[in-house]
Amino acid sequence: MAPAFEQVPTDTETQTEAPHNASNTVNNDDAQADHKSRVAVVGSGNWGSVAAKLIASNTLKLNSFHDEVRMWVFEETLQCGEKLTDVINRTNENAKYLPGIKLGKNVIADPDLENAVKDANLLVFVTPHQFMEGICKRLVGKVREDAEAISLIKGMEVKMEGPCMISTLISEQLGINCSVLMGANIANEIAVEKFSEATVGYRDKREIAEQWVRLFSTPYFIVTPVQDVExxxxxxxxxxxxxxxxxxxxxxxxxxxxxxxxxxxxxxxxxxxxxxxxxxxxxxxxxxxxxxxxxxxxxxxxxxxxxxxxxxxxxxxxxxxxxxxxxxxxxxxxxxxxxxxxxxxxxxxxxxxxxxxxxxxxxxxxxxxxxxxxxxxxxxxxxxx
Ligand SMILES: NC(=O)c1ccc[n+]([C@@H]2O[C@H](COP(=O)([O-])OP(=O)(O)OC[C@H]3O[C@@H](n4cnc5c(N)ncnc54)[C@H](O)[C@@H]3O)[C@@H](O)[C@H]2O)c1
Ligand SMILES: O=P(O)(O)OC[C@H](O)CO
CATH class of the missing domain: 1.10.1040.10 (N-(1-d-carboxylethyl)-l-norvaline Dehydrogenase; domain 2)
Structure with a gap:
């Protein structure tokens, strides 16, 4: 009998790559570097920080990604007088939006939006939706032409022409394809690695969805792709x-x-x-x-x-x-x-x-x-x- 929904790929099915130190891999990271994907996370609130943590745990394990995850931070000065970016890079924790959780040493906080995205071919957007129009305007012509995006943002814009989903805003403004990841995902619970599921919505290329599934999936965060962005x-x-x-x-x-x-x-x-x-x-x-x-x-x-x-x-x-x-x-x-x-x-x-x-x-x-x-x-x- 045909399944009612698309099958959920298991964690082992989705993470088919050999880990970095597997004996059958060539230990020449520099030679492979150009073929590896680079990830930037645009946003560093409660969910943004947890998303960076999930991704960073996978880029360390999977050969097709550079280890470093650059995370754009909307800069602010904390009550202690220190910049949020400096605190994140010194302590490896987002003291304001996700205190008490280590993000992974390969998460690098960057207050410069253009710098954060310039080398990345995988862009993860995760800010409150009301800021995205301004962010997109700043990024026009600044992202790689071959970049793929995914939006974790729950919200929409209403324009003169009618409603505009955030993934559409990103696609149209930046000229790149944009998938989405949504789900029953209270960030603080995923931060402490409680079991959750999520859904990736993709437009037409299944291999793009599979890449996002690999980037986000962990044994406690199970991601299922469906071909239905909207x-x-x-x-x-x-x-x-x-x-x-x-x-x-x-x-x-x-x-x-x-x-x-x-x-x-x-x-x-x-x-x-x-x-x-x-x-x-x-x-x-x-x-x-x-x-x-x-x-x-x-x-x-x-x-x-x-x-x-x-x-x-x-x-x-x-x-x-x-x-x-x-x-x-x-x-x-x-x-x-x-x-x-x-x-x-x-x-x-x-x-x-x-x-x-x-x-x-x-x-x-x-x-x-x-x-x-x-x-x-x-x-x-x-x-x-
Ligand atoms: N927190 C969750 O549990 C959760 C889970 C799933 C999805 N989401 C969605 O993720 C998106 C991001 O939410 P979040 O929880 O990461 O953020 P948040 O609400 O925790 O934090 C607000 C963020 O907005 C930033 N900010 C403030 N002023 C700004 C400005 N002018 N320009 C740009 N950024 C500014 C802050 O620096 C901070 O990073 C939302 O659409 C939300 O619905 C949240
Ligand atoms: O805390 P809320 O109300 O922004 O909801 C968080 C997530 O969207 C739940 O999946």
Missing amino acids: GVELCGTLKNIVAIAAGFVDGLDMGNNTKAAIMRIGLREMIAFSKLLFSSVRDSTFFESCGVADVITTCLGGRNRKVAEAFAKNGGRRSFDELEAEMLQGQKLQGVSTAREVYEVLSHRGWLELFPLFATVHEICVGHLAPSAVVEHSETKLSLF
Whole structure:
């Protein structure tokens, strides 16, 4: 019988390369150097730092990658007076965004964006989505022509022409192909090597997806490729709106059944919205880690949920910006801006009635409705889909 989904390659299937010191390898790194891939990570927040750690553990083991992983850091001065980049390079820890976790000595923090990417043919983008337009503008003409990109960013932009996924922004601005990696991935849990899964969405070349799978996979981080960039990326993006709704439910002590209902309705709106935007989106994508699994983890343990809970407990009297700054110390929420961006698309296309949960979350975030409206306005009208 044909499998319902693409088969998950096991760790041993995906990591078929000989390790550096295997007896059948030629010990001449310089001679092979030109054929090796160089990785740069653009971003160094909570997930960015964990992604760099995962990648760095693999570039040390796999022959086809240079050991060094260059990580662009948005420079800031810490309370101790030292630059964040200097602290990372001295201690091998990101003291602000991932304290207590060694990244690997082959992770080199670099505050110079152009310098960080100039030699890399594998570019990993992992910043909050609101900064990506500016970052892309700075990188036009500065990346290798043969570079491949992957976006770990959960978010979208809305332009005059309509919605623009972050992978599309990267592809169009930089003229390079861009895959995506999304999943049920609370960074702090992966940092301490708790078992997780993730999904790589790729466009057409399976070998590109396999390269990303090799770069990210570890025995505790299992990565599955699916040929559905838009579906995977929309899952990662839209689940943040559902997480905000789940936080409202928690803040109002509505209980587990209500939260499960919100997750179900949210997933249904995610599927319907994704398919209306891109008819190519596959149903099976929503059963991968990037889909239902991310909805669950984000509604149980994510930052969007946590700050939305505080917002509801305060009856909406303290703004998300204020709560985010106080509770996350520099880390950024994606759900509030994504709710606004999706609301713009819904209004513009006349779809507000079709997506009561998405629309209501935005209206609560901006203070037009009380947090309790999350259930009052979420009766699903999606029978068309
Ligand atoms: N943290 C997680 O558990 C997690 C898991 C999966 C996916 N993601 C996604 O990964 C992306 C990045 O999130 P994160 O958790 O790594 O970041 P974060 O929220 O922990 O950190 C914020 C980052 O933004 C940077 N920054 C602040 N101002 C900036 C500016 N003007 N220009 C550029 N950068 C600036 C900070 O230096 C910091 O690196 C997001 O889309 C998020 O949804 C996060
Ligand atoms: O902490 P959040 O809410 O940004 O969610 C983190 C990840 O996206 C969960 O997969």
